[in-house]
Amino acid sequence: MYSIKRRHFMQGAAVTPFILNAPFAFAADGERPDFTVAVAALPATLEPARELSNVGTRVTYSIFDTLIRRDFLGSPDGGGSELKPHLATSWERKSPSELIVTLRQGVKFHNGDELTAEDVAYTFRDGRLRGEKAQIPGGKAYFSILSDVKAVDKYTVRFTTRVPDVLLEQRLASWCAWIVSKRAYEEMGFEGYSRAPVATGPYKVVSHNQSDATVLEAFDDYFLGKPTAKRVTFRAVPELAARVAGLVSGEFDLITNIPPDQEAVVGAYQDIDVRSVVLANSHVLVFDTRDPVLADKRVRQALASAIDRQKLVDTLWLGSAKVPASHNYPEYGQMYVEGRKLPYDPERSKALLKEAGYNGQKITYRTQAGYYTNALEAAQILIEMWKAVGINAELQVVEGAALRGPGSQVFNWSNSTRLPDPLGALWVAWGPAGEIQTAGIWEAASAKAFDDAGRALEAEIDPAKRKELFVKMLDQWEEEAPGTILYQPSEAYAIKRSISWRPTTFYFMDLRPDNLRFAQS
């Protein structure tokens, strides 16, 4: 019996090197290697505005381009927010609600067509990302602000917004702003295009199967130059051990989603490098202001200032996560408020509780077990931190919907910085249109001053006044404490050491020629 198995393996051993090496074999013209990425999951489709999750943008970012490029890698932390020409060579404000964009000439789509203003107008047309019957309702969160997008001539587009919008240029460099080919979209239809889109990006689609792989091929007419890999394959490998094994054995070049406690293990291999990045996202806690115990804001403030956030970062994330300066991030540029800090003062917590007349009523913290990395571990530590200041805290591990269901007092959530401005983060999550206020979790009376400042910020274009309003919002958010921030989590990739590539603070994986390079062999 043993001999049969052994022979089986020996045969496998004889054949395997040939098969395994095939993907790495250099192309016949002797230049570009293939690049294989093992991801935990793949998106259902490749229509970029439909797939806004981390698994979707990771892939579509190599197929599509935006008019303006956000220069993530211009900052050492991968979170740069400076804007650079991309499909557009220049843009000019005609008024606070009007932007004229000039397109680069000679940019080719994967089907050989030239990019024109018609394609841009089609991408942002009423009925796709905005309007009553938007094909992709998720697009409204970013572009319902547009009232009109018109092709002025072949290479000029005029964007008009309903109200003055200081963020329009940032919007055009980010989520949902990926330019599609009008002709291909109309010929293939919504569903057809979703499966095999035609765009201008560095790689074109060869095949896509969500449970297996997405295969892309270099688009040699790419306007930023020939892509550095001949073929890029995103392979769905849900099991971490299999991803690591494939990287070590040479089957994969890069793998995603390495949990913090595995970074050292994977990084111990000589030819493998772990590259981690602090995400443009914060794990937060929400305090239900309607709850009888939490109705007193001093109790909420006490919960927030009893948390030793740095300790969570050091122990659970081994230092790779980060405690932000409140709901306030460096990528805001001029809007970033220097010198702010989240409170950690157990003595103050105790004093606040005493002042509020808190006498040991139970406060329950609900979390899902596996939704956010380290959520359960953090929850257990939080409970102890709260108990240490005299809060009668209790942990409940629940499934999705129960998180905010009846009896919920404290639960976890996350806030992404989608656009590098308070209006693209704090306001989206905690403003009157966000889910916390619409669900009534942060009561209108308590949120009023915050909402007033936010509404004023939406209408303001003067930088100094905008910053003033933002400070007011931050003060209100911390004072009313409808929640608090824990930390910004990190995300780690493991890659062959010889390959030069940097991650960004979004899940967007930049494989453009200037960010993906292979060692000369």
Add this chain to the structure above:
Amino acid sequence: MKMSSLKAIGFRAVRSLVTLLLCVTLVFVILRAAGDPSEELLPPETPPDIRQEYRVQWGLDRPIVVQYLNFLSRVARGDLGESFASDLPATELVMRAIPKTILLGGSAFLLATLIGMSLGVTAALRHGTAVDRSLIAAAVLGYSMPVFFLGILLILVFALQLRVLPSSGSSSPVHLILPTITLALPLAGRVARFARTATLEVMGKPFIRTARAKGLGQLAVILGHALPNAMVPLLMFFGIEIGLILSGAVVTETIFAWPGLGRLLVDSVNMRDLPVVQAVILMITLIIVLSNLFVDILHALLDPKVSLARTLGGAG
């Protein structure tokens, strides 16, 4: 075929339909009780009004009874709905995954039968000896090893340490090796134990003594007389095992990134992609029901002592 046999098959077909209906209903209710799919399918910061728009698009805003009746009437027309995530017909996704699962399940089944039968028969023939005891110990070890543990162990040894076999994907025949072994070993252990018992039972029967008495050699006795008679209970056993193979495939396919039915099920449950989950469960139930029916019919055909009507039930 006799009238009673036809009646029996008809009875069984109706019973199978009821099983399918119960299964699908249970899945329908449990999935909807497990939470709102829009929570999993949409990014966490999706504004509530947009979330609601998707819920309307997916028909989740209607009362569950209405959803259920709609679902049933569509199923009756062979339409299992469209995936929430990709808008592809759920049937298409299932049909794309099935060949991969059949390939993996089939090769694991063959390998397990080969290993299990030879071990089991050898153990039976060496009944009570050290060989018997050690083979049975090996079989117990095989079937009590959890699939996820065995799979990761194999990955560690053959992909990570020896670097001779690929650990994930399905792009070449070599990729089949590790998942097949993972799925086959526990099954081989069960087959070995069953084959041993069945062979032992047959070996004690008078017709074996007769065969020996007329001067047949050991091999001829085993191949010509013992095995064919031991096959009948084994056949029943295999019918049940098909279900276990499919459940093993759920784990094996996830570990080895094998794009089959099991992976599709896990992915769509994670995403709460209800139409796809329902289609996969329906398909798996159908496979199990049909294979059991097939085994029962085969049993009646192989064993003259058994009438079809009695095996299938429902005979008066």
